[in-house]
Amino acid sequence: MSVIAAPVPSSILDQDWRKVLRWGLICGGALIAMCLVGMPVEMDRRAIIERYLSLGYLTVLFIPVLVGWVASTQVVLEGVEARKQGPFDLVTGFVVGAIGGGFLALLMVALDSWNLRDPLVNWSPKLFRFLTYENGMGFGAVAWIVTGAVLGLVGASFHIVPRTVRRVTSFVVFGLISLSILESLIDDLSEGFRLEWLDEFMFAKKGGLTVTSTIVIGAAIGVLSLVTDGRMKAATERYRNMEGVERQKTSIVLFVVIAVLCGVLPMFLGKIMNELLANVGLFLLLALGLNIVVGLAGLLDLGYVAFFAVGGYTTAVLTSPNSPWFAPELHFGIALIFVVIFATITGLVIGAPVIRMRGDYLAIVTLGFGEIIRLLFMSDWLGPYFGGAQGVTNIPGVDLGFATVKGTDPRSVFYLVLFFCAIAIYVSWRLQASRLGRAWMAIREDEQVAEAMGINTVSAKLMAFVVGAVLASFSGAVLAAKVGSVFPTSFMILVSIIILVVVIVGGMGNIAGVMVGSFVLIGVLGGPKQPGLLQEFQNFKLLIYGLLLVFMMLKRPEGLVPSARRSRELHQEEFLQDAWLQDDKLDSDDEVSVGDGGAEEQ
Amino acid sequence: MSLLEIRDLKITFGGLDALSGLNFHVDEGEIVSVIGPNGAGKTTFFNAISGLVPPTEGEIEFEGESIVGLDPSIVTSLGIARTFQNVRLFPNMTILENVMVAQHCRTNQLLVGALLQTKAFKKEEREIRERAEEVLGFFGHRLVGYRMDQPAFALSYANRRRLEIARAMATQPRMLLLDEPVAGMNPIETAELTELIGRLRTEWGFTIVVIEHDMKVVRDVSDRVVVLDHGVPIAQGSYDEVSTDPNVIEAYLGRPVEAAS
Numbered sequence: 001m002s003v004i005a006a007p008v009p010s011s012i013l014d015q016d017w018r019k020v021l022r023w024g025l026i027c028g029g030a031l032i033a034m035c036l037v038g039m040p041v042e043m044d045r046r047a048i049i050e051r052y053l054s055l056g057y058l059t060v061l062f063i064p065v066l067v068g069w070v071a072s073t074q075v076v077l078e079g080v081e082a083r084k085q086g087p088f089d090l091v092t093g094f095v096v097g098a099i100g101g102g103f104l105a106l107l108m109v110a111l112d113s114w115n116l117r118d119p120l121v122n123w124s125p126k127l128f129r130f131l132t133y134e135n136g137m138g139f140g141a142v143a144w145i146v147t148g149a150v151l152g153l154v155g156a157s158f159h160i161v162p163r164t165v166r167r168v169t170s171f172v173v174f175g176l177i178s179l180s181i182l183e184s185l186i187d188d189l190s191e192g193f194r195l196e197w198l199d200e201f202m203f204a205k206k207g208g209l210t211v212t213s214t215i216v217i218g219a220a221i222g223v224l225s226l227v228t229d230g231r232m233k234a235a236t237e238r239y240r241n242m243e244g245v246e247r248q249k250t251s252i253v254l255f256v257v258i259a260v261l262c263g264v265l266p267m268f269l270g271k272i273m274n275e276l277l278a279n280v281g282l283f284l285l286l287a288l289g290l291n292i293v294v295g296l297a298g299l300l301d302l303g304y305v306a307f308f309a310v311g312g313y314t315t316a317v318l319t320s321p322n323s324p325w326f327a328p329e330l331h332f333g334i335a336l337i338f339v340v341i342f343a344t345i346t347g348l349v350i351g352a353p354v355i356r357m358r359g360d361y362l363a364i365v366t367l368g369f370g371e372i373i374r375l376l377f378m379s380d381w382l383g384p385y386f387g388g389a390q391g392v393t394n395i396p397g398v399d400l401g402f403a404t405v406k407g408t409d410p411r412s413v414f415y416l417v418l419f420f421c422a423i424a425i426y427v428s429w430r431l432q433a434s435r436l437g438r439a440w441m442a443i444r445e446d447e448q449v450a451e452a453m454g455i456n457t458v459s460a461k462l463m464a465f466v467v468g469a470v471l472a473s474f475s476g477a478v479l480a481a482k483v484g485s486v487f488p489t490s491f492m493i494l495v496s497i498i499i500l501v502v503v504i505v506g507g508m509g510n511i512a513g514v515m516v517g518s519f520v521l522i523g524v525l526g527g528p529k530q531p532g533l534l535q536e537f538q539n540f541k542l543l544i545y546g547l548l549l550v551f552m553m554l555k556r557p558e559g560l561v562p563s564a565r566r567s568r569e570l571h572q573e574e575f576l577q578d579a580w581l582q583d584d585k586l587d588s589d590d591e592v593s594v595g596d597g598g599a600e601e602q
Numbered sequence: 603m604s605l606l607e608i609r610d611l612k613i614t615f616g617g618l619d620a621l622s623g624l625n626f627h628v629d630e631g632e633i634v635s636v637i638g639p640n641g642a643g644k645t646t647f648f649n650a651i652s653g654l655v656p657p658t659e660g661e662i663e664f665e666g667e668s669i670v671g672l673d674p675s676i677v678t679s680l681g682i683a684r685t686f687q688n689v690r691l692f693p694n695m696t697i698l699e700n701v702m703v704a705q706h707c708r709t710n711q712l713l714v715g716a717l718l719q720t721k722a723f724k725k726e727e728r729e730i731r732e733r734a735e736e737v738l739g740f741f742g743h744r745l746v747g748y749r750m751d752q753p754a755f756a757l758s759y760a761n762r763r764r765l766e767i768a769r770a771m772a773t774q775p776r777m778l779l780l781d782e783p784v785a786g787m788n789p790i791e792t793a794e795l796t797e798l799i800g801r802l803r804t805e806w807g808f809t810i811v812v813i814e815h816d817m818k819v820v821r822d823v824s825d826r827v828v829v830l831d832h833g834v835p836i837a838q839g840s841y842d843e844v845s846t847d848p849n850v851i852e853a854y855l856g857r858p859v860e861a862a863s
Binding site: 437446448572576 | 652653654673674675676678679683684686690691692693694695699702703704706707708709711712713715716717719723726727730752753755756769770773
């Protein structure tokens with residue numbers, strides 16, 4: 001194969017200035033947008049490293065680094081020799097960062113000259129003080145241009161430094177930032193394990209890592225990153241190459257470890273963390289159900305929250321003494337039977353009319369139904385039965401005989417949710433490899449052909465709807481018992497969308513992916529009303545959700561932990577190339593299919 | 603009595619008569635070819651039988667029972683399976699899954715069996731798998747072995763066509779409708795598939811209706827040939843009779859025979 005040499009720039013100033021300018025504008029735009037969104041000011045209160053760095057500055061400072069790095073990345077094309085990265089790229093990063101910093105300086109001038117608080121809420125003197133480090137405009141402007149340039153340079157230099165240095169620095173930086181952000185979790189854990197001294201050593205009284213601990217922990221992480229270099233990759237590679245029994249054994253061990261962790265960990269966690277885990281569990285349960293409907297059967301259901309609401313309200317009416325119209329005060333376990341029945345009926349009632357629609361139409365109609373259910377519970381017409389906007393309150397916890405599960409004891413709620421999640425995981429896992437699961441996959445692929453191959457698509461799709469509905473209603477039932485009350489506002493359309501985002505970001509069609517998705521999104525960022533680990537980001541949650549979704553769609557559409565099938569689907573070409581190479585080895589004796597290569601696109 | 607009996611079948615799309623008054627029958631164990639120029643209504647004819655397109659008028663009887671207006675899935679479960687002209691596999695399912703899923707209408711385990719892993723469920727799964735492997739084995743080594751676990755989109759064109767036939771066979775039909783089974787195949791593959799179509803009748807006992815443009819295949823496989831043009835049958839009989847019929851030649855060439863000489 002001939003390799004074309006890449007053009008070598010004659011001097012380091014022989015830049016593609018258009019490109020540099022473009023990235024500079026992007027950098028500046030991102031910085032200004034970040035400031036005007038209000039994230040830096042709001043998060044300035046939260047310290048990362050005591051006295052020296054706050055989360056607010058971090059949200060601004062990372063931008064030039066990132067953009068500098070991206071802007072100076074060499075595009076490597078197959079068959080073309082890539083230019084060696086060097087001082088040339090440093091210049092790119094430097095200029096890009098400087099332009100970005102310049103934009104911030106301009107923003108400062110503008111902040112000082114005009115008052116645009118009306119359209120832009122965050123156009124405030126506070127932002128001005130934040131940007132100038134309270135040192136006056138001249139200092140601020142110069143400081144930001146210099147900082148931007150230096151940070152852009154740092155970003156670009158990542159291409160040049162040796163791999164080890166890159167690994168160690170990125171580990172140390174990310175490790176320190178995550179440790180600092182997870183401060184509340186570490187507080188909680190160290191209390192649970194009676195390791196208060198650790199907490200005292202790590203964190204300053206007002207929050208943030210202390211300078212000493214930053215140095216010590218940073219060094220520790222650095223050493224750790226050197227020791228573990230390549231180990232993780234080798235381990236996943238080994239796992240991937242395992243076959244049959246061996247792989248099964250390893251999977252079982254992994255599963256047992258995770259199960260034990262789930263069972264034991266909550267014992268050592270405080271209230272807040274358990275509450276958080278319970279929320280993650282509730283959303284995981286919803287996401288697992290939606291994963292069956294969307295991931296397996298391919299029915300884009302945007303009104304999934306309807307079933308969540310039905311589960312919640314059924315439990316509320318049947319168990320609460322305050323139910324306005326009919327209050328049998330049943331036990332949670334008995335109410336659960338009715339929850340299943342009503343969820344099934346709702347699944348059939350909503351499913352039957354919409355099931356003949358396809359793709360986008362189905363999504364729009366289910367979106368409508370999701371709102372209709374909420375508005376019905378909200379309406380004056382059904383108010384006498386379901387309490388209207390006042391909802392149903394005073395729902396008792398779950399009396400298990402030896403313990404009572406209720407909201408004030410989030411640990412017990414977590415265990416209850418865990419139980420239902422286990423059921424949901426079992427159901428998804430078993431159904432995937434069954435006659436019904438295969439029928440769903442076929443419908444997802446090509447509905448008309450599935451029908452022509454003898455699959456009754458209407459009943460198969462209804463079945464998917466109902467299974468999803470029942471799992472969601474379990475989640476609703478637990479929510480009712482946990483919170484002790486249900487209101488129509490708990491079942492906003494946003495819930496449907498967030499669950500869908502969880503499924504997509506985690507990895508559609510893959511149980512492990514959905515689990516990772518709910519931990520990352522609900523656990524770290526937080527649910528629609530529930531705070532996550534990053535409580536500071538609470539107000540910007542939806543923005544981050546959106547950015548994350550866009551980023552994932554562009555860079556990794558198959559999700560964080562993709563199912564094999566889906567990543568194959570989205571990377572058909574790569575798969576075909578691999579298969580072609582493998583074919584060459586395996587059937588050179590196949591004289592007949594010579595000439596048809598196997599790479600036609602459909 | 604014939605296996606499939608079609609009387610006065612008429613299908614209209616808007617103002618266009620895709621089929622106008624078609625009479626057709628297939629006897630048990632026959633191989634019938636349907637030929638005709640492009641747009642003659644051959645595929646519409648298959649779509650009407652398999653229930654994808656409802657007939658405007660007329661009667662379709664399979665084993666003496668009317669199948670007009672039935673869902674495609676029910677038609678398949680009655681014993682009519684088909685392939686598609688533009689190969690429509692389930693591209694992201696594996697080859698084995700493609701064939702396994704086609705046995706849907708011959709099996710009946712639902713939620714409970716799968717969740718409780720009952721004996722009946724496991725037995726049925728095993729049978730589905732065995733039958734799938736048996737069907738795939740009919741095409742030699744091409745669709746078995748490591749290929750069974752590859753997604754269908756990774757197959758070569760010819761193998762996709764083979765897999766489509768395998769999938770239709772897996773529905774355990776009495777009658778197979780093959781829509782241009784050798785389109786896009788090279789001469790060696792065509793010859794091989796021609797032989798396989800013959801074996802589908804002798805070894806598996808299927809009655810077969812084939813739409814085909816390759817006249818060599820038509821000659822080699824069919825007991826009887828039906829020629830369609832503009833939605834009406836213009837000739838039928840053995841290959842030799844049909845191929846010398848002046849109407850047929852005119853339909854294909856667009857002008858009367860005399861003008862050709």
